[in-house]
Amino acid sequence: MKQSPDHEDEILDVRRHQDPGRNRLTPVVQLPPDVALSVVDALAGLVRAAHRTEQARPTPAGVLKQAQEFEEGDVFMLEPPFEGFFADRYLMDFYDTAERDICSRMHLHTGLRFVRMMTGPETTIRVSSLSPITVRPAAANWTGPLRAFTDALPGTPTGVHRDRHNVIVPPNSWVDMQIPRGVSHQFNAVGPNAVIDSVHPEESIETLREGMSGYRMMAQTIFLAKDKSPATTCADTTDPSSSARH
Incomplete structure (x- = not known):
């Protein structure tokens, strides 16, 4: 999939891209606010501690760097792959989109x-994709449906329109997402308390298949836009066309 294996800002023309499948969301659990905050703070704390360590003692060249950065937030490779086990696990401490006034870009990955x-x-x-997002039935005791709407993907070339399909993960909630290889997606957190626990089931295979020189999330990513857009293009959690209907 990669044109240049180690390029960390590779761009694919959004006019040509068609998703080979759909992402799936599963609402898992809704928690009391104090419990939800405790979980988020504990996991985000691991990421922040890893980045403090990296700043104090940078990883030597040629050694796996576990504290990394991505467009949506700081990441920490909690569990690296090893011989005979291809998968690994990352934690991400989300940036607050509204605070930074920057949205992450629509992108896809070289593996699921x-x-x-x-x-x-x-x-x-706010979870987004160029294809409709399948929302599976919620687990027991989940209250209400996830809010979903479609708007226009910002930043497309002049004269090009692509629908962007959005689903909102509400506060104090866990929602799982299955992302097939090569399927577009975009995450933007609005607020200070959000984390991701992400399993890359075939990261070692991706790295070998694409000819990459190491494990780096940015190198395993292909973006569908050249530039990031302002927060106004991703911070809304309601259908922007709904106000026009009132």
Whole structure:
């Protein structure tokens, strides 16, 4: 899939891309705000500690770097792969889109992903894709459907329109996402309390297949836009066309 294996900002023309499948979401559990915040804080704390260690003692060249950065947030490879076990696991401490006034870009990966999104109080995650997102039946005791709507993908070339399909992860919730290889997606957290627990089931295979020189999330990513857009293009959690109907 990669044109240049180690390129960390490779761009695919959004006019040509068609998703080979669909992402799936599964609402898992809704928690009391204090419990949700405790979980998010504990996991985000692991990421922040790893990044403090990296700043104090940078990883030597040629050694696996576990504290990395991605567009949606800081990441920490909690469990690296090893011989005979291809998968690994990352934690991500989300940036607050509204605070930074920057949205992450629509992108795809060179391998499939399994993601658990977790929010605390006053925080949502807007999940987006160029294809409709399948929302599976919620687990027991989940209240209400996930909010979903479609808008226009921002930043496309002049005269090009692509629908962007969005689902909102509400505060104090866990929602799982299954992302097939090569399927577009975009995460943007609005609020300070959001983390991802992400399993990359075939990361060693991806790295070998694509000819990459090491494990780096940015190198395993292909973006569908050249530039990031302002928060106004991804911070809304309601259908922007709904106001026009009132």
